[in-house]
Amino acid sequence: MKNTFIALTIVATLTTAACTNLERSRSLGNPAVSGRVLAEQVCSNCHGRTGVSISPNFPNLAAQTEPYLVGQLTEFRGHSRSDPAGFEYMWGLSRHLTDEQIASLAAYYAAQNPKAPPVRAHAQWANAGQKIFSEGIADQGIPPCMSCHGPQGQGNATFPRLASQHSDYLIKQLMVFQRTDERPEGSIMKTVAHGLTEQNMRDVAEYLQTLETPLEAH
Amino acid sequence: MQGTSWEAAPWARHGLSVLLGLVILLLGWYAPESEALPIFARQTGQNCVACHAGGQFPELTPYGRAFKLTGYTLGERTALPVAFMAVLTGTKVRNTNDPNGNSTADFPAKNRSVIFNTASLFLGGKITDNLGAFIQVTNNNYDHLSQDGVTWKNKFYSDNTDLRYADRLIGENHDLIFGFSVNNNPSVSDVWNSAPAWGYDVVPASAWGGAVGKIPQSPMLAGALAQKVVGLSSYAYWNKMVYAEFAAYRTANNSLSALSRGYTTRDQSLPLLSGITPYWRLALTHEWGAHNAMLGVMGLSAKQHTDATDSSSPTWKYNDIGIDAQYQYLLDPHTVTTEVSYLHERIHYDSATAGQPGAYDAAFATTLQSLSNSSDTLGLFRVKTAYTYQAKYGGSIAFFNLTGSYNSARQTGVGSDPTGGDTLPSLSNNITGKPDTRGWTMEVFWLPVQYARVGLQYTLFNRYQGASNNYDGWGRRAKDNNTVFFYVWGSY
Numbered sequence: 001m002k003n004t005f006i007a008l009t010i011v012a013t014l015t016t017a018a019c020t021n022l023e024r025s026r027s028l029g030n031p032a033v034s035g036r037v038l039a040e041q042v043c044s045n046c047h048g049r050t051g052v053s054i055s056p057n058f059p060n061l062a063a064q065t066e067p068y069l070v071g072q073l074t075e076f077r078g079h080s081r082s083d084p085a086g087f088e089y090m091w092g093l094s095r096h097l098t099d100e101q102i103a104s105l106a107a108y109y110a111a112q113n114p115k116a117p118p119v120r121a122h123a124q125w126a127n128a129g130q131k132i133f134s135e136g137i138a139d140q141g142i143p144p145c146m147s148c149h150g151p152q153g154q155g156n157a158t159f160p161r162l163a164s165q166h167s168d169y170l171i172k173q174l175m176v177f178q179r180t181d182e183r184p185e186g187s188i189m190k191t192v193a194h195g196l197t198e199q200n201m202r203d204v205a206e207y208l209q210t211l212e213t214p215l216e217a218h
Numbered sequence: 219m220q221g222t223s224w225e226a227a228p229w230a231r232h233g234l235s236v237l238l239g240l241v242i243l244l245l246g247w248y249a250p251e252s253e254a255l256p257i258f259a260r261q262t263g264q265n266c267v268a269c270h271a272g273g274q275f276p277e278l279t280p281y282g283r284a285f286k287l288t289g290y291t292l293g294e295r296t297a298l299p300v301a302f303m304a305v306l307t308g309t310k311v312r313n314t315n316d317p318n319g320n321s322t323a324d325f326p327a328k329n330r331s332v333i334f335n336t337a338s339l340f341l342g343g344k345i346t347d348n349l350g351a352f353i354q355v356t357n358n359n360y361d362h363l364s365q366d367g368v369t370w371k372n373k374f375y376s377d378n379t380d381l382r383y384a385d386r387l388i389g390e391n392h393d394l395i396f397g398f399s400v401n402n403n404p405s406v407s408d409v410w411n412s413a414p415a416w417g418y419d420v421v422p423a424s425a426w427g428g429a430v431g432k433i434p435q436s437p438m439l440a441g442a443l444a445q446k447v448v449g450l451s452s453y454a455y456w457n458k459m460v461y462a463e464f465a466a467y468r469t470a471n472n473s474l475s476a477l478s479r480g481y482t483t484r485d486q487s488l489p490l491l492s493g494i495t496p497y498w499r500l501a502l503t504h505e506w507g508a509h510n511a512m513l514g515v516m517g518l519s520a521k522q523h524t525d526a527t528d529s530s531s532p533t534w535k536y537n538d539i540g541i542d543a544q545y546q547y548l549l550d551p552h553t554v555t556t557e558v559s560y561l562h563e564r565i566h567y568d569s570a571t572a573g574q575p576g577a578y579d580a581a582f583a584t585t586l587q588s589l590s591n592s593s594d595t596l597g598l599f600r601v602k603t604a605y606t607y608q609a610k611y612g613g614s615i616a617f618f619n620l621t622g623s624y625n626s627a628r629q630t631g632v633g634s635d636p637t638g639g640d641t642l643p644s645l646s647n648n649i650t651g652k653p654d655t656r657g658w659t660m661e662v663f664w665l666p667v668q669y670a671r672v673g674l675q676y677t678l679f680n681r682y683q684g685a686s687n688n689y690d691g692w693g694r695r696a697k698d699n700n701t702v703f704f705y706v707w708g709s710y
Contacts, residue, residue, distance in 0.1 A: 020347050026288060027295075029293075029295070044393075046281055054506065055549075057550060088265035092259075092262045092293070168508075
C-alpha cells in the first residue's frame with residue numbers, strides 16, 4: 001500500500017512536471033521564456049527580484065540604463081567581458097539568451113525603482129568621493145565621473161548608472177579596469193582609472209553607494 | 219546485494235590511483251573552463267563558486283541553496299547528465315596495536331596506506347522545468363572485509379539520492395519556493411550545512427568502517443539512516459525567511475532496496491523500522507550585506523526492531539530533536555561558513571531490554587553498573603568553521619562532543635572481558651558504559667584547479683568512549699585514536 005502510494009506520487013509528479021510552464025520556467029535554453037520570468041525565476045537569486053541585491057558580490061541592476069544592460073549581457077554571452085564576476089557567474093547564464101530576451105531583461109531592470117541599501121557611510125571617504133565625482137583629480141589626470149555618468153550618477157546610455165551601487169562592487173570593477181584588459185568594452189575606463197589610488201576608489205565608491213538618485217532622474 | 223570483490227594486487231591499485239589522479243588533472247588542464255565541470259556546472263555554465271562557498275564542497279551559497287530548492291531545474295538540460303568523482307585517501311591512526319603490540323584485525327592493511335577509496339557516478343540535474351535530480355552511486359573499494367579477515371571487498375551501491383519536483387511563485391510581495399523530494403537520507407534534502415547530511419565528514423574518512431578514529435555513536439538523526447531508508451518529503455521556503463519541511467521515511471527494503479547502500483532486505487545492517495518514520499525541519503533565515511544566517515530545529519521519531527530480520531521483534535523508540543544554526547560571510551576573495559548543531563536523542567527500550575542486568579556484570583562489578591535503563595539519552599554537539607581564500611586555499615576547524623547517559627548494555631564492545639585473559643579485545647572495546655567522546659578536527663586544503671582538491675585533516679580525541687585513558691580496560695588512551703587523513707578529490 002505504501003509502495004503504491006509512493007509510486008503514484010512519483011507518477012503524478014512526473015506527469016505534472018512534463019509540462020513546460022513558461023510563466024515560471026527557470027530554463028535558460030528556451031527562447032520562449034520571457035525576460036520578466038527569467039528575471040524573477042533566475043536572476044532574482046542574486047540580484048533580487050527588482051534588481052536590488054542584498055549581497056555586494058552582485059551589482060544592483062534596478063534603474064540601470066537599458067543600453068548598458070544590453071551591452072553587458074551581450075558581452076557576457078560573447079565572452080568578451082572576462083572579469084571573474086563575469087565568467088564565473090554570467091557566461092553560463094547568458095550563453096543561450098536571445099537578443100529579444102536580453103532586450104526584455106534590460107527593459108525590465110531599467111524600469112525598476114532603485115533603493116539604496118541602508119549602509120553606514122564613512123563620512124570622510126564619502127566627502128572625498130563626492131569631490132572626485134564632481135571635479136575629478138586634475139593632478140592625477142582623473143576627469144569628473146559625472147561628466148559621463150550624469151550629475152546624479154544616474155548613467156547615460158552605455159555609461160552605467162553608478163548611484164546606489166555597492167561600493168565593494170564598484171571598487172572591484174575599478175580595479176578590473178585599471179589593472180586588466182578583462183572589460184574591453186569599457187576601455188575608456190582604463191585611461192580614466194589609471195591614476196586612481198586605492199583610497200580614491202574607496203572614496204568615490206563610498207559616495208556612490210550612498211547616493212540616492214530616483215528613477216525619474218534618467 | 220553483496221558487492222563483487224576486487225582482488226587486484228596492491229601495486230595495481232596504486233597504479234590505478236595515480237593514473238586516475240593524472241587523468242583528472244590532465245582533463246582539467248586542457249578542457250575549456252566552462253566545460254570542465256560536473257553536472258550542475260555544465261547545466262548552468264557557471265563556476266563552482268556560484269553555488270559553493272569559495273567553490274568548496276559542501277558549503278552552499280544562498281544561490282546554491284536556491285538552485286537546490288528549485289529542484290536543480292535552473293539552466294539547460296544537458297545531453298549527457300553525468301559526472302564522476304574519485305577520492306584517493308591515506309589514513310594514519312596513531313596507535314592500532316593491541317595490548318601485546320601486534321597490529322589488530324581492525325586495521326589489517328590500510329592504515330598508513332594511500333588507497334583509491336571511492337569512486338562515484340552522479341546522474342541528474344534538470345529533467346523538466348519542475349523536475350530535477352541528484353543521484354549518486356558509489357563504488358567503495360574497501361567496503362568490507364571478506365570472511366578470511368584479510369581481503370577487502372568492494373561494494374557498488376546507491377549513495378545520496380534526491381529526486382525533486384519544485385515550483386516557485388514569485389511576485390511583488392511574495393516569494394514561495396515549494397516542492398517534493400524523494401530521497402534516501404533524512405536531511406539530505408536540506409540546504410544548510412549544519413544539517414547532519416552535509417556538514418561533517420563529507421570526505422569518506424575511514425576505509426575500514428570500524429569504530430576507531432571517529433565518533434563511535436551518534437543519534438539516529440546524525441546519519442544512522444543514511445541510504446537505509448526511502449522517504450517522501452514536502453517543503454516550502456517563504457520569502458527567503460521561513461523554511462519548513464516534513465518527510466515520512468520507511469526502511470529501504472523490498473522494492474525500495476535499490477536506493478539502499480547495497481543492503482538486502484533481511485540484512486542486520488539495514489535497520490528495520492516499524493511503520494513510517496517522520497522527519498521534520500523548520501528554519502529561519504536572514505541575509506544582510508555579505509552575510510547570511512540560519513537558525514533551525516529538526517526532529518525525527520522512529521521505532522526500530524531489535525532484530526532487523528524479524529518484523530515481529532520488539533522495538534526501541536528513538537526520539538531525536540536538534541537545534542542548529544549557520545552563519546556565512548561571502549565576499550570575494552574570502553568566504554567563512556560556521557555551522558553549529560546539537561542533536562539530542564532519547565531511546566526508549568523494549569521491556570525485555572529495559573531494567574535487565576547486563577550480560578557481564580560479574581566481570582565488571584567494580585567498574586560498571588550493569589543495569590540497562592528503561593531509556594537513555596545521547597547528545598551530539600558539533601561546531602565547524604570553514605574558511606576559503608580566492609576559492610583556492612582553505613581550512614576548517616571543528617569541535618565535537620558526544621555525551622550520553624550511562625548504559626553498559628548499549629555501549630560497544632562491552633562484552634570483551636579484560637580480566638578473562640583468553641581473548642584480546644577489539645579496539646572499539648568500551649568498559650566505561652558511557653559514550654562520551656570529545657575532540658577536534660582540523661583541515662587544510664588546496665585546489666590546484668576547481669575540480670580537484672587536496673586536503674590534510676587531523677582529528678584528535680581528548681576523550682573516547684567515556685574516558686581519556688583506559689577506556690577499553692586494556693590501557694588504550696583516547697589519543698591513540700588520533701588520526702591523520704590525507705585525500706585527493708577529483709571530479710569531472
